[in-house]
Amino acid sequence: MIRLALAQMRRSLPRLVSAGIAILIGTAFVAATLVAGNVITRTSYDAIAASLADADLVVLAQQITADDVDTLRAADGVAAADGQLELWTEVRAGGERAYPRATVRASDPRLEAQELTAGAFPAASGEVALPEPLADRLEVGVGDTITVVRELWDEGGETSTDASEVVTVVGLTDDPSGAFAQSEGAVIADAEDATRWYAQDYGGAAPSYETAVVALSEGADVETVRAELAQALAPTVPDARVQTKQERAEDLTAQVTGDSDALTGIVLGFAAVALLVAALVVANTFQVLVAQRTRMLALLRCVGAEKGQIRRSVLVEATLLGLVSSAGGLAAGLLLAQGTLVVLGNANPDVPLPAAVPVTPAVVLVPLVVGTLVTLVAALAPARAATRVAPLEALRPADQPVGLRRAGRTRAVLSSLLVLGGVGLLALGVVVSGTEGGVMVGLPIGILGGTLSFIGVVVGAVLWIPRVVSLAGGLLASTGPSARLAAANTLRNPRRTSATSAALLIGVTLVAMMSTGAASARATLGNELASQFPVDVLVADPDISPDGPDDAEADLTPALLERLAGIDGVAATGATVTVTTAWADDAGDLGWLELRALAPDDATTLLRAPDHAAGLADDTVVVARDDAERSGVVDGDTLTLTVDGGEPVQRTAHVTDFPTGLVVTPATLAAMGVDLPANEAWLRLADDADAVVAMDDIQELLSEVPVQVMGAALERVAFEGIVDTLLAVVLGLLAAAVVIALIGVANTLSLSVIERRRESATLRAIGLTRGQLRASLAFEGSLIAGVGAVLGIVLGLAYGWTGAMTVMRALGAVSLEVPWRELVIALVVAVVAGLLASVLPARSAARTSPVEALAVE
């Protein structure tokens, strides 16, 4: 049967190519992910091993005291032993500051993880060696001084004072193996200083270590010393464990890479999606191959082939295809990873990355086995169909239509159950996560519900996608005969059309879901930020206040505001006056609050959430909801506001979500008898502004002015950056699935073209022009792709919103956003790709001579 399978493969090679490419992309994805996971593990291991320097043994315990370290040093066969201090410190030089890790100079060069590049290691109190990147940042070199700042907490831990000491930089170091990669190297201090700093941090305690590293004397046996050390420490440190350096590094790596393993797992999840889509493409291909070979298969059955032999020939073919494609995918994945490694290595010379991808047996075997299995499993149903070919069919006329099985009732029931159950779980997830601390319970329920319902949707695809396609085709049909032909053709093989559409549906659903989720997260958290930080940037001049110094200079001049407004990215500026006011309602005094005077026009342009100043007018006062609720003030109450030494005024309260205090108009403030220059400037950044650049410019402009700059612009940017980066990564990962699905569309079309050769010829004979034939296939491609994309978008929106509700309900009101841009792009890409996918098949169809219609097989 292998010979038969090979012969058939040779005949069908062009038809197998796209299925092969689909598998190739999927397995390349798997291989690259596994390699990436390995690189992370290897890099972590190297860094951890490096932090242990050339130590031979590592001692671990809850608490190792300096005496215990001395015990270690005294033991036979030990050349040196050091405790590893967990110490962080703040350092300053000029206007710069940093918070690096700090360590003690090792007692033996073998235990020193960092290398000296200039000067010397510290030899006395008051000397330090700095990592080169840190020295660069602080703009200091050997011989310069820096200030070490430590926060000293009082006994209750309530208040702190800063203790600072000036130390001299005596050396510069490099951290070649990334031992202290988190802080770009560690400050090396003299033991005396380090001991004092430690005491300052830990309420006067003498240094104690969780880890001690040991270097052995020449010729000492590791295992002998290990046993001896364990014995020596037993009386004072009963929980001490002595490990070899390698054991320790492996342990730590496992801890550290736990996270990255989870990450690898998530990425593999996306790879699984890509492979699932590839499986649909493969199943489609084999289904068509079997249909095309019906006559030949029947002939084989006539001359004595058994059902098992027929099935095996299809499965052997699938296995070969899977093996070859997976091998290609493996090679592609490794190349991709290697390329990435080279690029990364060049871009970040400081990060110690391996030069070549670590190829383990798992990296090679997993993609091969998974890719081959997926192909094989996808071919099972077509293989079964092949065995159902009766010998009799060899004798039937060639173009007798192959009877289509009607999609089963079982499938409908299963699909409905999955969808209903899944939707139920989704709803439950949303409800549960709305309760206090329910997110951690609601989210898994929601994920389970989403997965089940989506499986239900895909399982039932063959039942309902044809209906949607027919509906969409009906709409298209009015545009002309080509569209009518296309619409009719898509319905001829509902199973194939559904599988093709569903493949795209999967990818697009996930893309739309992620985009929707991200947009909703951005909007929801953006609102959250807006209510905490009502303006993007706030510049305050604290010297200007009614009780401030009389000769205080007003710094926030209109000229300065104008210059601020001129900065690229600043959309609007406005000046406000903030004073402290007493407020009272009919029932009596309510205490003191911050009161801002703001023109209603400025409020709308400057506030992130303009409804924060809703109702602001000359006869009203806006009250922050928190303050109003605390004081029992409601909308419509009459409030009396009095500034020290001013006139009391009465205004009507309007409670809004403004975060704090009161807001009135400048006219009201004047009526209160306050006559102050502006002491706050509010800046609104343009929505498309680069906030980092704008903030830098603002800081620079204000560097000479004694004012404070605050605001949420940077937080917002940082946050949106995280969401956008995550989204970009996820969409990139999902792109593989979409690309495979589009290959599937091209595949389906070209298979259809081959199947419909005679029909195309007939149509050409009775007057279909080549252009109309091409147009008809273009319509067909975009119809299949468009339906998959539109349904995917609808489903993705639903899932994205549900997900956003589940995750973020705890934060308050969730804004459900529609990421129009992403959705439109997804739709356009799908439809255009559907059109493009039709180009090659259409060319081959248009080449069909009308004479073929007359041919008789």
Add this chain to the structure above:
Amino acid sequence: MTFTASPTPSPLPGPTGAPRPAVHARGLTKVYGSGASAVEALVDADIDFAAGEFTAIMGPSGSGKSTLMHLLAGLDSATRGRALIGDVDITGLDDRSLTRLRRDRVGFVFQSFNLLPMFTAEQNIVLPLDLAGRELDRDWFDTLVSTLALTDRLDHRPSELSGGQQQRVAIARALIAKPDVVFADEPTGNLDSRSGAQVLSFLRRSVRELGRTVIMVTHDPSAAAYADRVVLIADGRIAGEITDPTPEAVLAGLDALRSFDEVAVR
């Protein structure tokens, strides 16, 4: 019934001559391949097909009868000579014009029916008009459908129709655009004899009652006997014709060809 061993075609009709034939060919030649491996499928065919006539082209397998039809219908390009439908010389047309010509002026009936499986009988019948974007002539449609006894089959898809019904739908499709000529290629080849007879009498009725022109290729003498005239082809040459044929006469004509061949070979 008359039998002429080598028919003499009338000269091309002049301005004052007899009515123009629906289809005619002059010196039509098709050679496949070139050099030593060249095969002459059709050599210097001169032939006229009058409008309103039902003609059968007969000959043994490989005689060139299919090639003649392909060339006359504009499905294949001639090596030499001219083929005209009405007064249009189709040998010089490009693909687009040929497609238009086929759409507007030629109908086809195929041996394997070649209906589009996803369309109903009615949709199949009106397809040529649909492709051309032309209005349907309801009266003509009704006439065709009732003549071909398809009235209660219009909503059926091809898979729900018998072979004879499918071929009747195909005939209606061929006639719907009122073409100058209908080419039928072995229209009874896939039918049992009763359905075949029905289809042939429908073809004859469409000529006699509806005034169409039909050119049918067949190798079945009893099918050919339904025609007004039988053109015999052998070895790529027009070898004779029989007017008002009977099956026996056609058989006799074929036998004559065979013996003629044998004589020629000797």
